[in-house]
Amino acid sequence: MNVDTLVKTTLEKLGCPVERLKYDGKAKTFITYQIVVGQDTHFSDDESGAEEFTYRADIYSRVDYIALMRNTKRALKEAGFYGITFDPEVFEESTGYYHIPVEFKYMEV
Numbered sequence: 001m002n003v004d005t006l007v008k009t010t011l012e013k014l015g016c017p018v019e020r021l022k023y024d025g026k027a028k029t030f031i032t033y034q035i036v037v038g039q040d041t042h043f044s045d046d047e048s049g050a051e052e053f054t055y056r057a058d059i060y061s062r063v064d065y066i067a068l069m070r071n072t073k074r075a076l077k078e079a080g081f082y083g084i085t086f087d088p089e090v091f092e093e094s095t096g097y098y099h100i101p102v103e104f105k106y107m108e109v
Contacts, residue, residue, distance in 0.1 A: 034056055082105055083105040
């Protein structure tokens with residue numbers, strides 16, 4: 001399974017719709033995700049020994065989302081992601097959604 005598939009399947013286990021970059025549905029809670037950076041690392045003799053991926057997921061919700069934040073962090077950790085960071089939450093007046101960004105990393109060796 002590649003890292004992109006792992007991100008999607010891990011987030012889908014949380015029980016709300018998950019889409020890459022854009023969601024067009026009408027769910028009260030949904031998650032979008034995107035790759036931010038993919039870079040070679042762990043060099044030896046000018047050869048990369050691994051690739052580190054940084055992803056960003058955005059949780060959007062019109063209902064209480066604190067439990068979803070905790071479950072997201074737990075699910076990502078269990079799937080092997082690390083460096084999980086939640087950025088400041090905001091309320092988007094134009095959509096009525098709370099927006100909670102989260103960034104996380106994964107290493108493919």
